[in-house]
Amino acid sequence: MPRTPSRRTALQGLAAAGAAVVGFDPFTRSWAATTTDRPLVGLPRLDGSVHTDDASLAADADDFGHIVHRRPVAVLRPGSVHDIVAMVRFCNEHGVSVAPRGQGHATQGQAQVDGGLVIETTPLASIGPVGPGSTTVTVGAGARWSEVARATLAHGLTPPTFTDYLELSVGGTLSVGGIGGQTHQQGAQVDNVTELQVVTGAGHLVRCSPTHHRDLFLAVLAGLGQCAVIVGATLRLVPAPETVRHYLLPYDDLRTFLDDQRLLVEEGRFDYVEGQVTADPAGAFNGYVLEAVAYGPPAGPAPDDTTLLRGLRHDPAGAQTSDLGYYDFLDRLAAGVAALKEAGLWAFAHPWLNLLLPGRSAATLAASLLEDLTPADLGPGVVLLYPVLRESLHTPLLRTPEDPVSYLLAVLRTTPPDDTATVDRLLAANRAAYDTVHAAGGTHYPVGSVPFDAADWREHFGPAYRRLAAARHTYDPRGILVPGQGIF
Ligand SMILES: Cc1cc2nc3c(=O)[nH]c(=O)nc-3n(C[C@H](O)[C@H](O)[C@H](O)COP(=O)(O)OP(=O)(O)OC[C@H]3O[C@@H](n4cnc5c(N)ncnc54)[C@H](O)[C@@H]3O)c2cc1C
Structure with a gap:
């Protein structure tokens, strides 16, 4: 019987390859680092590979937030689902922490693990089969x-x-x-x-x-x-629709904007409803753009402007309408993201704030949070504000306010990563905003950067925590x- 390695030996085993890609050598039937050839201790046989080189560890000690950095001891690039089973069992046996990582677009270290194993899920990219009648x-x-x-x-x-x-x-x-x-x-x-x-x-x-x-x-x-x-x-x-009609409808009053959004989602008049808040030249966040989309055939009737816009109180002079292919609509951020990458802004810190405001107090809460926001503290980011309906949400762990309508307020801050004092101040501002919203029955949508401890999470999950x-x-x-x- 082979002796089961201790947690320390297991970690040493994971770390032993130094700067090399490691793999199972079918001839010697042992784990070997392909460049240093130092053996690994007790790791299971894999279809993919475990990496311990500096570049792999450093990449997975970062995310889209660029705020938190926790360095794993090894990275699994699975060659199969079996690899994940084998490595999770191995880590479970030795008490080694594990974090799956998709695209690493969390903003606060959620997919990072200090001294443990990161499982990169990118290789698990199969799709289908899918055919014309698939549901x-x-x-x-x-x-x-x-x-x-x-x-x-x-x-x-x-x-x-x-x-x-x-x-x-x-x-x-x-x-x-x-x-x-x-x-x-x-x-x-x-x-x-x-x-x-x-x-x-x-x-x-x-x-x-x-x-x-x-x-x-x-x-x-x-x-x-x-x-x-x-x-x-x-x-x-x-x-799927083949094309969609896309509307951008400007408002200059927060309450009217929120009420019209609410009317649209309660009626189900459009297939898609979002909204953005913009700052005026003096830096006040007091402009609102309702974004609505109606699907064309075969998913919906040919969009009719008169019917779709009836009764809305936007400024008609500023309204923009365009017809887009459905995929182009879905992928509408691609060009902007390419420009942000080109300008180096994708690598900035993203201390994002994502909150769900209860509909009953959304206008008051949004007004007070937007009053405190400055263009400098948003940076080249955006503010989203749009409603979701509770009756459409059925997943217990997705926590939303006790209100038939909630509004997602997303303050997508972008700020230089080396200015840690500003990042810390914005994180504290996020926490203060969360406290205000939570006191009014709102919740945190946990994709951003709000400092949270175990007691906050217990509170967050409420009746679902148990x-x-x-x-x-x-x-x-x-x-x-x-x-x-x-x-x-
Ligand atoms: C530019 C941008 C736009 C966004 N827009 C939206 C939006 O419109 N709506 C919205 O809801 N969210 C949005 N998000 C947030 C996004 O949905 C979350 O951050 C999401 O978790 C990121 O996916 P990822 O693959 O990068 O996950 P990662 O950052 O890699 O992981 C996120 C968390 O999920 C865990 N995880 C990852 N994969 C698995 C898995 N296979 N099994 C179990 N746990 C796993 C990780 O351990 C980590 O805790 C946006 C984020 C960015 C950066």
Whole structure:
């Protein structure tokens, strides 16, 4: 019987390859670093590879926030789902922390793990099969939503709900929720999953759904990676429009803007509703743009401006209308993101604030938070403000206010990463904003950077906390998964 290595030996084993890519050598039947040839101790046989070189560790000790840096001891690039099972079992046995990482677009170290193993899910990018009559598609957790959309649109089909940015992984957004302009009608991305394939923290590969291992299914969707690594997901599909009509409608009064948005989502008049807040030349955030989209055939009737805009109180002189291909509409951020990358702003710090305001006090809360916001503290970012309907949201761990309508307020700050004093001040401002909103019954949408401790999380999950904690105990008994969230 081989002696089971201790946690220390296991960590040394993970770290032993120094600056090399490591792999299993079928001839010597041992783990070897391909450049240093130093053996690794006790790691399971893998189809993919474990990396311990400086570039891999440094890349996974960073994220889109560029604020938190926790260095793992090794990075798994899985060659198969089996690799994830094997490495999670290995880490579970030795008490080594594990964090799956999709596209690393969290902003506060949520996918990072100090001294543990990062599992990069990018290689799990399978999609399909999908055909003309499909009502669902099964995809790998590392597939990006842009890839899923392109594959399904080839058959006239689409997932019902998207995030604004498509280059996020399926596993990454299903771990948080996945909210966008279609959410008021179609729910969040987590509400459109019929089955998950997961590897639990104990290293078991399990299929779960609303009818099979339901407790695990509900603990994983919007569960912030606390109970299992998502390796695959079956997503609902609906007929896609070929083109959409896109409206940008300006407002100069916050309450009128919010009331018109509310009217539109309650009526279901448009397929997509979002909105932005803009600053005037003096720096006051007092301009509002309602963004609404109506799908054309075959998903909807040919859009009719008179019917769609009836009764709205925007400034008609400033209204903009355009017809777009459906994928071009979904991917509308791509050009702006390319420009931000080109200008070096993608590498800036992103201390983002994402809150859900209860509809009953949204105008008062938004007015007071926007009054405190300066263009300097937003930087070259944007402020989003748009409603979601509670009746469309069915995932217990996606926490929303007790109100039929909530408004997502997203202050997407962008600031130089080396100015840590400003970053710290903005994080404190985010916390103060959260406290104000929470006191009024609002919630945190946990994709941004609000300093949170275990007591805050307990409060955040409210009545759902007990079930999440029980599922954690059952499925990740050693508590190795995703420490970067700071929940347990
Ligand atoms: C430019 C931009 C635009 C965005 N727009 C929206 C938007 O419109 N709507 C919206 O809802 N969100 C939006 N987000 C937030 C985004 O949905 C989340 O940050 C999401 O988690 C990022 O996905 P990712 O693949 O980068 O995940 P990562 O940052 O890699 O991981 C995020 C968290 O999920 C966990 N995780 C990742 N993969 C898995 C898995 N397979 N199994 C279990 N846990 C996993 C990680 O451990 C980590 O805790 C946006 C973010 C950015 C940067």
